Amino acid sequence: MKVCVVGGRVAGSLTALNLGERDAEVVVFEEHRDSGFPVSCAGLISEDCYERLRNFGVNAKQNEIKGAFFFSPSGKYVEAIGKSRGVVVERKLMDSQLLRRASKVAEVRMSSKVVGVERGEVTFIVNGREKKESFDVLVGADGVNSVVAKSFGFKRPKIFLAVQILSEFEAIDEKFVELYFGRRYSEGFFAYAVPIEEDLAKIGVVSKTNPMVYLQRLINEHPSVSERIGKGFLELNVGAIPIGLVDFVRENVALIGDSAGMVKPYTGGGIYYTLIGAEVLGKTFPNLKAFEKAYKKRMWKEYYFGEKIRKLYETLKDEDYEELVKIASDLSFEDLHMDKPSSILKFLIKNPKILKVVRFFFP
Template identity: 50%
Template sequence: MHYDIVIVGGGPAGSLTALNLEGERVALLEEHQSAGFPAQCAGLISQDCLKLLKKYVDAEKFTLNRIDGAYFFSPSGEFAKLRGRSRGVVVERKLMDCEFIKTCPADVFVKAKVTGVKKDEEEFLVRSVRGDFRASYVVGADGPSSIVARELGFDRPKVLSAAQVECKMSMDESFVEIYFGYSDFMFGYAVPTGDGFARVGVVSKSNAIRWLQKLLKEHPSVSKRVDSMKVDEINCGAIPFGLVEFVRGYAVLIGDSAGMVKPYTGGGLYYLAIAAELLGKHFPNLEKFREEYMRKLGKEYAIGMRIAKLYKELSDSDYDYLVRLGKENEELAESLHMDKPSTLIRVLPLMLKVVKNPRLAVKIARCLL
């Protein structure tokens, strides 16, 4: 079968790309019977991201909860309740992913695991368990272990692990919670889905399940508020870390396959939705697409990487200090946007003024500036 474009992967990166390539002859190949399974997402996105997604489907339909801000917990259990500039929503990914794929203006092939991708003089040959496909362009939207990336020799992002449970938890349902000191790389989180339930998880470098167990059993605040009798099965997934080269000749990577994920939270939907939109706008000029994406988000990725570096540098007592400081200076958070780490750099001079611990101030400045 011959197409203009073959997209490998029917997650949000694949289906949003197809939605933006309307008018081209597109085949979308998805390994599973349906998109969105198994669900590996807390479903937290910003209002800005929701607005982007509403261009394609009635995304409000998949909204479970609205979020006004976050409680940041230090390892000792102290917390600061902060509201930033951005508001968030919690969505049901399983259902939303299915709706995206249903709306795709492409020939969608499910149960079509791709087993090989080759490029000859003229075009790509994409081999799948549902037969061979030929195309002038190929898009790898096939997640962190992308076969498209591997077969075509793209660099691979590093991969973190995430573990998450859905459970009954008593919490302020219009705020997410972030737990520092309960991961060897990033943090733990609880995202309230409404009706007394939350998605509680950890992003880690090595053993997310062990960190999650520690969070649920030992955290001075979480352990008292989670109903351990009402913990659903553990959901594990990979989170790529670090954007890699994503355009090569007539091949493109989009989404997790390219590391299009906020390096300081692991959230991927906003950055991939922007990529899909820009690819549609500039196709078939892939170089222009790459340039525009980097113009829009290159700085955010770079600052995001520096924030991730800071997580590693901070000790438990540093987090205790910063949380106390956050409590006393709530107004500093008011201009922060969850998808735009550059907003943190803008308030950094003010932040550094209130940090009275010189050793910590140097650490923060060295990582972020």
């Protein structure tokens, strides 16, 4: 059975790797010359996710993370060490390692931009020439602006915008990520610093609108960040984050990764949920309906609670964040797992005083 996969980054490579084991004939189309370009990712994943990626030849660790500092808008913060540790990966390196491994089980066509898809045939441009390739199954691993999703009329996820810089930054502790909450620093989400080493971090904002305006405010006015960030930056990336898993299978066409909204709704992290997606696709192939059913069955709880947490970012006011940081200073976060937002349930049950502030969590 022949499978065409559009997109050769994390979703496309993991799809090829999982289908390659099922004896499918896989062809991957990637419009860029290299995988992983342009980079728009902080590269923060759980240790468990990293270990599973290691099985596919990934060796791209930049830093190990013990926990997070949650900042209120006034610059106060609380330390949270959860159940899972984190790893920061160099995304470009990771993507190229995955694609190299995928090329052992699939035919990978770089600089090949898919410009049209119909039932049974992909049209792509390589070296300025239009070519066609037939398929039995088509997988759209082509990101938020998926041409596959648009061509087959799939519902699209909501889009949040992101901007990220690589900058000199004096981390409070380079083994902790920093999360900045409040309406001055994002509309409906949060800003972050993911340290790579003692004085270098990926600093970004995810927001419904105007992430650049919020980033400038974070850099220039945040009571803690503005004191610790260097002047200028080494890299600037912009990106989009899909929020909300959509129906991702229609007949012989499936979406995976960002194109399907396989992203944690409360952090924007997509690597882990995509890894699970590709594993489930591999196990259920060639039954695409079974793929959709099994993925949703396995993940619905995480999307449900992830979306509930994300909605809090829209409803909480600055004074609520001040109150939360105050209350949380003597709480234990050991039940919280970064890949499992459903773990918040146990945390809330053990710490009911949080519910005084997070009163919108339960209907």
